[in-house]
Every structure is written in C-alpha cells, then in structure tokens.
Amino acid sequence: MQPADNASLITPFYVMELLARAKALENQGRDIVHMEIGEPDFSAPEAVVEAGVRAMRAGQVKYTAAAGLPELRSALARYYGEHYGVDLPERRIFIAPGASGALLLALAASLNAGDEVLLADPGYPCYRNFVRLFGAEPVSVATRASDGHRLGWPQLRAAWSGRTAGAIVASPANPTGVVLDEPTLGELCEGVAGQGGFLVSDEIYHGLEYGPRCPTALQFGSQAFVINSFSKYFCMTGWRLGWLVAPDSHVETVERLAQNLFISAPTHSQYAAVAALADPQARAELEQRRLEFQRRRDYLQQALARLGFGLSAPPEGAFYVYADCSRFTQDSDAFARDLLEQAGVAITPGRDFGETAASRHVRFAYTTSLERLEEGVKRMERYLAGVSRDSAAPGF
Amino acid sequence: MQPADNASLITPFYVMELLARAKALENQGRDIVHMEIGEPDFSAPEAVVEAGVRAMRAGQVKYTAAAGLPELRSALARYYGEHYGVDLPERRIFIAPGASGALLLALAASLNAGDEVLLADPGYPCYRNFVRLFGAEPVSVATRASDGHRLGWPQLRAAWSGRTAGAIVASPANPTGVVLDEPTLGELCEGVAGQGGFLVSDEIYHGLEYGPRCPTALQFGSQAFVINSFSKYFCMTGWRLGWLVAPDSHVETVERLAQNLFISAPTHSQYAAVAALADPQARAELEQRRLEFQRRRDYLQQALARLGFGLSAPPEGAFYVYADCSRFTQDSDAFARDLLEQAGVAITPGRDFGETAASRHVRFAYTTSLERLEEGVKRMERYLAGVSRDSAAPGF
Ligand SMILES: Cc1ncc(COP(=O)(O)O)c(C=O)c1O
Ligand SMILES: Cc1ncc(COP(=O)(O)O)c(C=O)c1O
Numbered sequence: 001m002q003p004a005d006n007a008s009l010i011t012p013f014y015v016m017e018l019l020a021r022a023k024a025l026e027n028q029g030r031d032i033v034h035m036e037i038g039e040p041d042f043s044a045p046e047a048v049v050e051a052g053v054r055a056m057r058a059g060q061v062k063y064t065a066a067a068g069l070p071e072l073r074s075a076l077a078r079y080y081g082e083h084y085g086v087d088l089p090e091r092r093i094f095i096a097p098g099a100s101g102a103l104l105l106a107l108a109a110s111l112n113a114g115d116e117v118l119l120a121d122p123g124y125p126c127y128r129n130f131v132r133l134f135g136a137e138p139v140s141v142a143t144r145a146s147d148g149h150r151l152g153w154p155q156l157r158a159a160w161s162g163r164t165a166g167a168i169v170a171s172p173a174n175p176t177g178v179v180l181d182e183p184t185l186g187e188l189c190e191g192v193a194g195q196g197g198f199l200v201s202d203e204i205y206h207g208l209e210y211g212p213r214c215p216t217a218l219q220f221g222s223q224a225f226v227i228n229s230f231s232k233y234f235c236m237t238g239w240r241l242g243w244l245v246a247p248d249s250h251v252e253t254v255e256r257l258a259q260n261l262f263i264s265a266p267t268h269s270q271y272a273a274v275a276a277l278a279d280p281q282a283r284a285e286l287e288q289r290r291l292e293f294q295r296r297r298d299y300l301q302q303a304l305a306r307l308g309f310g311l312s313a314p315p316e317g318a319f320y321v322y323a324d325c326s327r328f329t330q331d332s333d334a335f336a337r338d339l340l341e342q343a344g345v346a347i348t349p350g351r352d353f354g355e356t357a358a359s360r361h362v363r364f365a366y367t368t369s370l371e372r373l374e375e376g377v378k379r380m381e382r383y384l385a386g387v388s389r390d391s392a393a394p395g396f
Numbered sequence: 397m398q399p400a401d402n403a404s405l406i407t408p409f410y411v412m413e414l415l416a417r418a419k420a421l422e423n424q425g426r427d428i429v430h431m432e433i434g435e436p437d438f439s440a441p442e443a444v445v446e447a448g449v450r451a452m453r454a455g456q457v458k459y460t461a462a463a464g465l466p467e468l469r470s471a472l473a474r475y476y477g478e479h480y481g482v483d484l485p486e487r488r489i490f491i492a493p494g495a496s497g498a499l500l501l502a503l504a505a506s507l508n509a510g511d512e513v514l515l516a517d518p519g520y521p522c523y524r525n526f527v528r529l530f531g532a533e534p535v536s537v538a539t540r541a542s543d544g545h546r547l548g549w550p551q552l553r554a555a556w557s558g559r560t561a562g563a564i565v566a567s568p569a570n571p572t573g574v575v576l577d578e579p580t581l582g583e584l585c586e587g588v589a590g591q592g593g594f595l596v597s598d599e600i601y602h603g604l605e606y607g608p609r610c611p612t613a614l615q616f617g618s619q620a621f622v623i624n625s626f627s628k629y630f631c632m633t634g635w636r637l638g639w640l641v642a643p644d645s646h647v648e649t650v651e652r653l654a655q656n657l658f659i660s661a662p663t664h665s666q667y668a669a670v671a672a673l674a675d676p677q678a679r680a681e682l683e684q685r686r687l688e689f690q691r692r693r694d695y696l697q698q699a700l701a702r703l704g705f706g707l708s709a710p711p712e713g714a715f716y717v718y719a720d721c722s723r724f725t726q727d728s729d730a731f732a733r734d735l736l737e738q739a740g741v742a743i744t745p746g747r748d749f750g751e752t753a754a755s756r757h758v759r760f761a762y763t764t765s766l767e768r769l770e771e772g773v774k775r776m777e778r779y780l781a782g783v784s785r786d787s788a789a790p791g792f
Binding site for chain 1: 412448452455496504505509521531619633649651655657658660663665
C-alpha cells in the first residue's frame with residue numbers, strides 16, 4: 001500500500017522544524033522572540049466571542065446550509081457593497097472552513113489533471129500543493145525585486161503556455177506584503193479573462209493595508225474566484241472560517257463540492273462572523289489593531305534596513321517583511337537556524353515560499369508587540385555584529 | 397471557462413429539494429414532522445459547551461498543530477484503549493474538520509486517477525463523490541436484503557478487479573443502520589489487506605449501537621484508515637470535528653496533506669472535544685441519549701412494519717431505518733414528495749444512497765422526539781390508507 005502519487009508531491013512546511021526547535025529551547029527556559037508566526041497575536045473582538053458563546057449556549061451548533069448561514073452570506077454581500085462599492089449577489093458567496101477551504105473549492109471546481117497554474121515565487125506555500133493534489137502542475141513565476149515583487153499581467157503573459165489553465169495571485173501578498181493597485185489588478189483580471197483562464201484572487205490580507213485601500217478582483221468583472229477569510233484582519237484563525245466568491249459559471253459546481261467535501265463550515269464561527277461584520281464596537285477595535293500593525297511595520301521596516309537587510313519591496317499590507325539577507329549569508333536556512341540558536345529570534349527562511357531567491361531571503365512577521373519586536377531587533381544587532389566579525393562562521 | 401471534469405461528476409444531495417419544499421410549507425404555516433435529518437436533535441452536553449466557551453473567552457482560538465491539539469490526540473488514544481482495548485500510538489491520530497475532512501485526507505493520501513474503489517449500495521452519498529474528485533471511480537457493490545444489507549469480504553472479493561485500489565465500508569451504516577460484527581469485520585480487514593488494497597472504515601456512528609459493541613477495524617491490524625467524528629454520538633455536528641487514524645505507512649503523507657489543506661481543525665471545538673471524551677457528566681448524558689435513540693428505534697421499527705414497510709435489515713445502530721416501500725410505490729422519489737405534500741412528513745428517498753433498489757426504498761431518521769415520531773406515524777397511517785384505496789394515484 002503506497003501513498004498516492006499526487007499526495008507524495010506535497011511538500012511540508014519547512015518552518016515546522018524550526019518551530020519545534022523553538023519550542024524545545026523554550027522548554028529549556030530560553031526566551032524566544034517569535035517573528036515567524038503567520039497569525040495575529042490579537043484574538044477576536046469581545047462582541048465576536050460573545051456572539052459565538054451565545055450560539056453555543058443556545059445549542060445553535062447544527063449543520064448549516066452547505067453555502068453557509070443565509071444571514072452571514074447577506075452580511076458579506078452588504079460588506080462588498082459598503083467596502084468596495086461592488087454589487088455582489090448572495091448566490092455567488094460560499095462560506096468555507098477558512099480561505100484554505102475556499103481555495104480547495106475554487107481549485108476543485110477548476111482544475112483538470114495536466115493543467116498548469118501560474119503562481120508567484122515567492123508565494124504562499126500551500127497554493128502549489130493544492131494544485132498538485134488535482135494532478136495539475138504549479139508553474140512558478142519569479143517576481144523580481146526590481147519590479148517591487150509585483151506579479152502583474154506582463155509577467156503572467158510571458159509565462160502563459162498552451163497548458164496554462166489559470167493563475168493564483170494574492171494582494172497583499174504573503175510573504176512580501178506587496179499590494180496590487182487598481183490599474184495593475186484590473187489589467188491582470190482582463191488579461192487572464194482574455195486568455196479564457198481562471199483567476200483566483202487571494203484577498204485574505206485585505207483590511208491589513210497601510211496605504212490606499214486594496215481593490216478586489218470583483219471590481220473588474222465577475223469572472224474571478226475571490227477567496228478571503230476571517231483569519232487575518234478579523235483575528236479569527238482558529239475559528240476556521242473563510243469564504244469564496246465564485247463566478248456564476250461555477251456556482252452550481254461549487255455548491256455540490258461544498259455539500260460533499262465539507263457538509264458545512266463551523267456553525268458557532270458563522271454566528272460570530274456575523275457580529276464581526278456588523279458590530280460597530282468590533283469594527284472599531286479591528287481598526288485600532290490595523291493601526292497597531294502599521295506602527296509595527298513602520299518600526300520593523302526601518303530597523304531591518306538599518307541592520308543591513310535589503311528591502312526592495314516595501315511591505316504595504318499583511319504583517320510580513322520579506323527581507324534580503326545576502327549581506328550576511330547565502331544560506332537563509334542556516335541563517336534562520338543560527339539566529340534561533342544564538343540569538344533566540346525565530347524567523348522563517350525563504351525556502352518555504354519558493355525557490356528562485358529563497359536562499360537569500362527570510363520572512364519576518366510582526367505578529368508580536370512592538371516591545372518584543374524591539375527586543376528581537378536588539379538581539380539581531382548583537383548577533384549580526386558577531387557574524388560580521390567572524391565571517392568564517394559555518395554556513396556564512 | 398468550464399468547470400473541471402471531475403467536479404462535474406459530483407452529484408448534489410437530492411434531499412435538498414425536498415428540504416427546501418419542507419421549509420416553504422412551514423413558512424406557509426404547515427406543521428412538518430422531520431424524519432429526513434441526519435443529525436442528532438440533541439446538542440452537545442453542557443460540560444462540552446462550557447469547555448468551548450472557556451477556550452473562546454480565553455482567546456485560545458489560534459491555529460493548532462495540523463494534526464490537532466496534543467491533549468485531544470492523547471485523549472483519543474486513551475479512548476481507544478479503554479473503549480476497544482486497542483493500543484494506538486498518538487502519531488497515527490489526526491484531528492480533522494469532521495469525518496468529512498478525515499475522509500478527504502484518507503482518500504487524498506491513497507487514490508490515484510483511474511483507481512476503482514468499492515462502495516456499498518446503498519451507502520453514504522459523499523463517498524462516491526470524494527472518490528470522483530481524485531479522478532478515481534466509485535464501483536457500487538449492491539448489498540442484498542437477503543444478506544441483511546451487509547457488505548462483507550465475500551461481496552467485496554467478488555467485485556474486486558485488477559483496478560480496485562481499495563474499499564470504503566461503514567458500520568453502523570448510513571442509511572441501513574447495519575452493523576458488522578467482529579468476525580465479519582475481521583474477515584473483511586484481512587481480505588482487503590491480503591489484496592494489498594486500502595480500507596477506509598467509517599466508524600462515525602460508533603457509540604450509537606443498540607446491540608453488542610461495534611468493533612473497530614483497528615482491532616484487526618494497523619493497516620486500515622479509520623474515520624470517526626464528534627458529530628453523531630457526541631452530538632456536535634456544527635462543531636466540525638472528526639478524526640482519522642492512519643496506518644504508519646501513510647502518517648507522513650497525511651501530515652503534509654493536513655498542513656496544506658486545512659492548516660488545522662476548529663480550535664474551540666478541539667478544546668470542547670477534550671471535555672466530551674473526559675467529562676464524566678458529559679459521558680453519562682451521552683449514554684442517556686443513546687438509550688433514548690434506542691427507544692425511538694424500537695418504536696419506529698415496529699410501527700413501520702405494522703404500516704406495511706419492509707424491514708429486511710433490522711437497524712442495529714446509527715439513527716436510521718431503511719425501509720422497503722414497494723408495497724405502496726415503485727417510485728420512492730414521488731412517494732417522498734407526496735408524503736410531504738399530503739401528510740406533512742419529510743423522509744429521504746432511496747435515490748440519495750445508491751441505484752440498485754433506490755426506487756423501492758426510503759430512509760427514516762429518528763432524530764426527533766418519540767412524540768413527533770408518533771405523530772409522523774399517525775399521519776402516514778392516514779395517508780397510506782388513502783393510497784391503498786386510490787391505487788390509481790399518480791406515481792403509484
Ligand atoms: C496568503 C494566504 N492565503 C490563505 C491562507 C489560509 O488561511 P485560512 O485558511 O486560515 O483562512 C493563508 C494563511 O496563512 C495565507 O497566508
Ligand atoms: C456515514 C457518514 N460518514 C461521514 C459523515 C460526515 O460527518 P461529519 O463530517 O459531520 O463528521 C456522515 C454525515 O452524515 C455520515 O453519515
């Protein structure tokens with residue numbers, strides 16, 4: 001009995017080893033500054049928690065309709081109207097277990113074996129593995145520091161082949177924090193639609209933007225799949241709740257997939273999410289947190305530049321800084337391990353996000369307090385002074 | 397842009413139309429007796445709810461490890477020891493979003509395109525659709541009333557072909573409530589393993605058994621995939637929490653799949669599930685409910701036989717009675733629709749569970765109180781008297 005061929009191609013998260021080592025060090029009494037974690041340190045606003053508590057205590061935790069609670073779907077439709085000025089029919093909205101579940105639905109509905117799918121390198125590691133699950137092939141499109149790590153239509157068009165079925169893009173992106181502005185996203189949507197391909201627009205970091213509002217792909221027609229989630233901006237990772245907006249051509253297929261694959265998404269989370277969208281107190285709290293993320297970004301960006309990291313693409317959203325560490329090392333894996341051991345700072349090596357420039361990059365997450373970020377920077381400063389003095393250190 | 401080939405093969409739940417019609421009638425003021433619903437009418441025991449509330453209020457709703465909270469995995473390992481006398485290493489246990497999620501992991505880890513998978517007809521409708529998702533082919537093995545609707549090794553062996561990769565079996569089964577006893581399950585596990593095939597043993601209705609304890613496939617070696625859930629016995633459907641026990645050969649593959657497909661299962665649900673397994677008060681409450689389900693089964697089984705339904709396979713578990721309605725109709729679909737319209741009783745037509753004898757069968761769920769079941773039976777009695785008088789009624 002052998003594992004399946006497609007499943008065997010799926011890669012693990014390399015950062016897991018580093019996480020396990022960080023935990024082991026903590027169990028030995030070491031203090032570790034965590035800058036590797038891809039989830040907000042904040043938890044859901046109180047009004048959201050209490051809506052979840054009410055649903056649970058009222059026994060309102062039965063299966064819901066596969067597409068989600070009607071009141072949540074209509075709250076989301078309203079949200080798109082208010083937030084983006086987009087008129088979105090509820091039938092196109094599917095509540096899913098996280099953006100992860102939404103991605104599974106979109107790709108299951110779209111991919112045939114042998115298809116190629118274009119993805120940014122660096123990018124979110126799960127994309128390529130979802131693609132492999134269906135016997136399709138992820139094709140990396142290396143973004144360049146000189147383009148600000150942007151993946152626009154010119155880059156996609158250059159990579160588009162006869163086997164390309166579609167593309168997945170994210171804005172703000174993980175790991176770069178790069179945002180696609182309206183003209184760039186609009187041109188991209190049009191370009192992909194012109195090829196008759198599918199576009200998955202991952203908008204999970206929307207709301208966590210520190211410049212102009214991020215546009216949604218839905219502003220540029222109704223052909224894209226949009227995935228989003230309550231995990232990041234709404235600080236509800238473990239609630240496992242996200243959504244998919246599907247084009248009308250795929251609504252019926254997605255409905256059948258959702259019924260069969262998930263039955264439904266977590267019910268108390270759905271009730272809580274209604275409050276997350278509608279409660280004014282919760283919305284105000286989330287806005288405060290956005291500002292706090294922005295302060296952290298401003299600090300970390302400057303501090304890393306001062307330490308000698310290269311920041312070719314200034315992060316405009318999400319909660320990551322993707323930094324070039326080639327002044328210190330050509331092996332970002334060894335660098336991250338050593339930084340953990342020597343300085344007690346945990347970061348994610350580039351390898352988890354792609355191949356092209358992975359060994360020269362690391363990702364810093366600002367999902368910890370400003371005080372802890374400052375402590376981490378202080379430790380790195382001391383550590384890097386040592387590295388520079390001793391340039392024969394193993395791995396550098 | 398066309399939906400994907402595999403996704404296009406996935407069938408909807410036919411009962412959904414009937415559900416929508418039932419709702420419409422209720423909105424018009426009609427009283428409907430619901431005997432179509434595949435989830436307990438009970439909600440989670442109080443201690444379970446309160447454990448969920450505590451986790452939520454404490455902000456313990458971050459992502460967990462992909463395989464699940466360590467304390468939940470070890471609670472499950474203990475549960476297998478106490479309940480079945482099986483010594484199960486924690487590393488083989490994966491917490492998933494429902495048995496649905498567990499099924500996705502098991503099949504993603506096992507199936508190659510073109511594989512055939514043997515399934516019972518009648519059976520749980522999602523199995524065949526999960527199989528299709530991976531470009532594999534569900535092969536129905538019709539169970540026979542004369543065998544008590546049992547799918548054992550003799551039936552599987554007869555259907556096993558050069559392309560057969562494995563089989564999915566359930567005990568207690570949906571829709572029949574049939575249980576595989578120790579010799580039958582043991583022989584089946586051995587037979588499938590002897591072919592080098594994979595076996596998925598769906599044990600989601602374990603705990604809801606009204607005769608001898610159901611054996612687990614894990615008693616007969618460590619090669620089967622076992623899927624289970626907190627949805628049914630633990631009355632936690634909307635909490636979306638289940639688990640997979642994987643053979644050692646597939647542990648690493650399943651781990652990578654879980655990381656990529658789900659990130660993790662709902663966190664508050666996981667904390668609540670620890671209480672569901674460990675809290676003595678909760679366990680006592682669940683045992684009371686099992687006895688209540690048994691009383692309902694005893695009543696409904698007798699009442700349906702008295703009305704003239706055929707009950708070739710006495711239901712020994714789950715909360716369903718799968719009944720032959722051929723004395724009244726050769727079109728169970730029309731029968732179910734008519735029963736809803738004329739008598740205000742909602743049941744599920746056989747079509748959702750297979751093909752072979754679907755038009756002569758319907759499923760009754762006893763997921764409503766004894767009083768409501770009695771009311772439903774009274775209405776059916778009146779309705780069937782009319783059907784017999786007027787044998788020219790459309791559809792009969
Ligand atoms: C870019 C991106 N997309 C999707 C996800 C999936 O998140 P979730 O399933 O929690 O909504 C993540 C999580 O880190 C992410 O970074
Ligand atoms: C036989 C069987 N297996 C699996 C499931 C999936 O249940 P869940 O995902 O809620 O654990 C069901 C639900 O009805 C079922 O009847």
